[in-house]
C-alpha cells in the first residue's frame with residue numbers, strides 16, 4: 001500500500017492502542033516520526049517510540065488518519081474536529097453516526113480487533129462509511145499488521161463481531177479453565193492441570209491453523225472417529241454446549257448494542 005500519511009492514536013497508551021501502535025511500526029506502514037499517540041494520565045513506561053502528546057487536538061492537527069482507542073465510557077469527553085480526515089474507531093458499541101457527528105468527519109470506519117492484536121494474531125472485521133474508495137484499503141492495511149482482516153458491509157455485524165471475535169479471544173481460556181478445574185477435581189496437581197489445559201488450547205489452535213479445516217469439519221471428523229473424543233463431544237452437546245455458547249454470544253452482542261451512545 002502507498003504511503004498512508006501520519007497516523008494518530010487517541011488512547012495510544014492503552015492495551016489495544018499500544019498493540020496497534022506496535023503493529024503499525026512493526027509492519028513498516030509508518031515510522032515513529034509518522035505516528036502520534038496520546039495519553040490521559042501518564043505516558044507509559046516503555047512507551048512505543050513515536051511522538052507522544054496529552055493534547056488530542058494537537059494529535060488531530062498533525063494526523064491524516066485518527067484511530068480512536070479509548071473506552072466507550074470515555075468517548076463523550078473527546079472533543080476533536082477531524083473534518084476531512086479518516087477516523088477509525090475500535091471502540092465497542094460506539095456508532096458511525098456518533099463518531100461522524102462528534103468529530104465532523106464524513107470518512108469514518110469501525111474496526112473490531114481482539115486481544116490477540118498484541119501478538120499479530122487478531123481477527124479484525126471492519127466497516128467503512130466513506131465516499132473515498134481508498135479509505136477501505138487504508139483500514140485494511142493498518143489492521144493487517146495486527147492479524148487477519150475482513151471488510152463487512154453492515155455496521156450491525158461489527159456489533160455482532162464485538163461479541164463473537166472481539167470478545168471471543170477470551171472464550172478458549174474459559175473452556176481451558178473449566179477443563180483445568182475438572183482435572184483438579186480428579187486429583188491432578190494444579191500445576192500439571194494448568195499445563196495440560198494450556199497446551200490443549202495452544203496445540204488445538206495451532207493444529208487448526210496448520211490443517212486449514214473449518215472448525216465444523218474438525219468436530220465432524222472427531223465424531224466420525226467414534227472414540228473417546230466423540231463421546232465427550234456428543235455428551236457436551238446433549239448437555240447444551242451450543243445453546244450455552246449462543247446465549248453467551250447473545251449477551252455480549254446485547255452489551256455491545258447497549259453501549260451505543262446517545
Ligand SMILES: NC(=O)C1=CN([C@@H]2O[C@H](COP(=O)(O)OP(=O)(O)OC[C@H]3O[C@@H](n4cnc5c(N)ncnc54)[C@H](OP(=O)(O)O)[C@@H]3O)[C@@H](O)[C@H]2O)C=CC1
Pocket residue numbers: 010011012013014015016017038039040041042056069070071072074077078090091092112113114115116166
Ligand atoms: N482490549 C481489547 O481486547 C479490545 C478493546 N476494544 C476497544 O478498544 C478500546 C480501548 O480498549 P483498551 O485498550 O482495552 O482499554 P484501556 O483502558 O487499556 O485503554 C484506553 C486508554 O485510553 C486512555 N484515554 C482515556 N481517555 C483519554 C483521552 N481523553 N485522551 C487520551 N487517552 C485517553 C486511557 O488512559 P487512562 O490510563 O488515563 O485511563 C487508556 O490508556 C475500547 O473502546 C474497547 O471497547 C475493542 C476490541 C478488543
Ligand SMILES: O=C(O)[C@@H]1CCC=N1
Pocket residue numbers: 092114162166167
Ligand atoms: O470486553 C470488551 O468490552 C472489549 C471490547 C471487545 C473486546 N474487548
